[in-house]
Structures are given as structure tokens and as C-alpha cells.
Amino acid sequence: MGWSLTIGRIAGTDIRLHFTFLLFLVWIGVADYMAGGPAAALDSISFILLVFLCVTLHEFGHIAMARRFGIRTPQVILSPIGGIASLERMPQKPAQELLVAIAGPLVNVAIALLLMAAFGLAIDTATAAHFESSTLAERLLIVNVTLVLFNLIPAFPMDGGRVLRALLAMNMGSQRATALAARIGQGFAFLFVLLGLFYNPILMLIGIFIYFAATAEEQQSSFTGFASQLRVRDAMEPSPILLESTQPLTRAIEALLSSPQKEYPVLDAGSRIVGLLDRDAMILGLRDRGSAVSVGEVMRASEPLRAEQTLIDAFTAMRGRGVKAEVVIDAEGRPVGILTHDNIAEMMMVESVQPGWRFRRR
Structure with a gap:
């Protein structure tokens, strides 16, 4: 936050x-x-x-x-x-x-x-x-x-709502339990807003928070359901443009302006992944240090994901590290793609309107 x-x-x-x-x-x-x-x-x-x-x-x-x-x-x-x-x-x-x-x-x-x-x-x-x-x-x-x-109070995702979801999940599975608990939570949210109109405005704020939080939890549960069946290779942007850590930032800016790619894997002299450079870091580096600074001086560290890793595990790892994009490597350690939050969000939108869409890539 x-x-x-x-x-x-x-x-x-x-x-x-x-x-x-x-x-x-x-x-x-x-x-x-x-x-x-x-x-x-x-x-x-x-x-x-x-x-x-x-x-x-x-x-x-x-x-x-x-x-x-x-x-x-x-x-x-x-x-x-x-x-x-x-x-x-x-x-x-x-x-x-x-x-x-x-x-x-x-x-x-x-x-x-x-x-x-x-x-x-x-x-x-x-x-x-x-x-x-x-x-x-x-x-x-x-x-x-x-x-x-x-x-x-059993208003998901408050503590009582999570207790309710856990009890429901013991009998009907996590995804159905989350959907039902979220509906109940949204019902309580409307009740809080209504009470807030007549008694305490703080209840209105709590009701609004519960409504959006319950909706987000339901979407997350839906994502977990289909993402656990997919691999990182199914969601990544393949064949990314690569940069070398010793290249000047000018080279990165040229790549940014000539392609839709916004995140770039960075290699060392031995062709090993040493970092990732995104658009925001490029612009800040250009503003603060000039175009002659090397890519290696403005990139961030990378913890590459494996192409065969499950998408849900990769997403959890990215969220835990607080990053919105990460390099994807194959079994030999070669960079083969970029996984971003935008990729995942687009898949969630498709899944929401067409459940069961076939995302798998060969």
C-alpha cells in the first residue's frame, strides 16, 4: 500500500x-x-x-x-x-x-x-x-x-469470513467455498454501508472495503483454479530482446522505442542472466544519470523463473518479492521469455468471460 x-x-x-x-x-x-x-x-x-x-x-x-x-x-x-x-x-x-x-x-x-x-x-x-x-x-x-x-462477523474476507470459508472448503472445495463466502461478504458490505448512512460513516468505509476485498479474493481464487494447471511458458512473452550489462543505456532506450517490449533480460559477458531492466528504471536512469550510464548500473537483480514451473508458483514468488515482471529461463538456463503481471491479468480477463479457454502453448 x-x-x-x-x-x-x-x-x-x-x-x-x-x-x-x-x-x-x-x-x-x-x-x-x-x-x-x-x-x-x-x-x-x-x-x-x-x-x-x-x-x-x-x-x-x-x-x-x-x-x-x-x-x-x-x-x-x-x-x-x-x-x-x-x-x-x-x-x-x-x-x-x-x-x-x-x-x-x-x-x-x-x-x-x-x-x-x-x-x-x-x-x-x-x-x-x-x-x-x-x-x-x-x-x-x-x-x-x-x-x-x-x-x-462472517463477512469475507474479515476473520469471521475466513473461518466461514475454511469450514465451507472442508465440504465443497476451495473455489466454490470462496465464491459463496465472497457473496455473503458482499451482502454484509451492503449492510454496513446502509448502517453507515444512518449511524456511523466509518461503517460505510468498512463496507466499501469489504465489498472490493471480497471481490478481489474471489478473482484470486478463480485465478488459482486455472493457473495451477498452467506453466510459466503458457503465459510468458516469448523471445525477448536481450541486453548486455556493459551496453550503454542508449541501447536500451532504442530497444524500448522500437518494440512493444517494456522489460529486458540483462546478460553478463558469459551470457548468464544478471538482472532485468524495465521501462521505469530506464527513464529514471536517463533522467538522473544520463544516456552513457551502463545498463548494469540501472538494472535490478533478477531471480529467473523456469519455463516449466507452474504459473501459480511463479506468481506467488513474484508477489512475495514485490516484482511485476521476471525473466523466464529454460532447463539450460537460457532466457526464453518474460512473465509480467499484465500477461497474467489479461489471462484472467479471458478466463472470466470464457472459462476453460485453452492457454497452453506448444
Whole structure:
């Protein structure tokens, strides 16, 4: 997600703050300062920061459980509507997805129990009804209980929706389960938007997020279904123009202007793949360093894909590394193509209107 700032790193996962979270803090601080002075502003900001500490711990519950199944999480992003842990992939087995989904809410259950034990608190409607005048510990208890209840609403792709999808997948298969869970999630999204119109605008934002996230998850499931049957060679752009690392950037610009290709494998003197140069890097290099700079100085490192590799594994690897294009090599290590996100997106569009389209190439 763009417009975010890295504030720390824990066990290989970057913790990032979206800029809207910072604006939210400023807005809360200024509003409470105007209403009640410095003490009120400090109390509100402290409370918000502690709430988002609980949200962060919630996300690390998902992250820790996912790691048990060999799934890395490059980053977690905090925004005013909650946290998003960017798992490199979802578990393939329904039981594993169930455990990953439930791990987050269980962290909030643990926090609530600790608050109750440490401060002698109890969960009652009276405390919730007088939220503003409650102690800090009481408010945090209410927030954590609310997080548990809210996240377990079966609105896919929220935690409760993922629990629902996992349970459905145990009986009907992943793709059908995802489609049904996504429909239910979209139904809840419309309900949130409707409630937001009359009660709280934040619910409208959550509803919109759930709708688009559920749609994206359904599309991803559909892609996984057909991509797992295809190889990288079926989706790549074959016979790419090759560049040498010692050539001047002028040569790359000429290739860019004379062909539709936008990404170029880069070879060393021994004809081995050493990198990949894309259009954006070319333009930045041209602007900042001039046309005489060598291709090797502006390219990025490459981790080539194999032509016989499954398309879903290749896509997962590309997404995990955060790259939109990669060099494809044959069994002898020779570059034979380029795989890009655009290639994959075009295949998804074809599949969406003509399921079962034959993509395989000889």
C-alpha cells in the first residue's frame, strides 16, 4: 500500500503506518485539545495508540500462526480502519486457514482476560454504556471484546469470513467455498454501508472495503483454479530482446522505442542472466544519470523463473518479492521469455468471460 511509513520491523515483518492514521491522530488530538485542553488530548492520543497496539498484536497473531505453516508476511499496515497483514499467500489446507484466521481474535481474547485479571474488571453493559467516563483499562477491555465480536462477523474476507470459508472448503472445495463466502461478504458490505448512512460513516468505509476485498479474493481464487494447471511458458512473452550489462543505456532506450517490449533480460559477458531492466528504471536512469550510464548500473537483480514451473508458483514468488515482471529461463538456463503481471491479468480477463479457454502453448 502506498503512502505508508515503516516504523519498525519484527521477525522479518515491516510495521507500516498509513498516512491517514497520522492524520487521524492529529485530528483527534486537535479536537480534544480544543474541547478539554492538553490533558484531554494526551488521554485520547494515548488511548488510540494503545488500541492500535492491540490491533498490531491481533495481526501478529495471524502472522505467527501463518509462519507455523511456512508462510511469510513481508509487512503489516496500520490504518484508521484497522490493520492489514500482507501474507505472501493463504494456507492451502482449510484447517490451516481456520487456525490462521482465528489466531488474531484469540489474541484479543487473551488481552481482555489479562486486563480483567490485572485490574479486577468485568464485562458488563453498564461500563459499555458509560464508555467515555470509564477508566483507560475499562475502555481497552471494551475495545478488545468489540474487536473479537466484530472480526468474527462472517463477512469475507474479515476473520469471521475466513473461518466461514475454511469450514465451507472442508465440504465443497476451495473455489466454490470462496465464491459463496465472497457473496455473503458482499451482502454484509451492503449492510454496513446502509448502517453507515444512518449511524456511523466509518461503517460505510468498512463496507466499501469489504465489498472490493471480497471481490478481489474471489478473482484470486478463480485465478488459482486455472493457473495451477498452467506453466510459466503458457503465459510468458516469448523471445525477448536481450541486453548486455556493459551496453550503454542508449541501447536500451532504442530497444524500448522500437518494440512493444517494456522489460529486458540483462546478460553478463558469459551470457548468464544478471538482472532485468524495465521501462521505469530506464527513464529514471536517463533522467538522473544520463544516456552513457551502463545498463548494469540501472538494472535490478533478477531471480529467473523456469519455463516449466507452474504459473501459480511463479506468481506467488513474484508477489512475495514485490516484482511485476521476471525473466523466464529454460532447463539450460537460457532466457526464453518474460512473465509480467499484465500477461497474467489479461489471462484472467479471458478466463472470466470464457472459462476453460485453452492457454497452453506448444
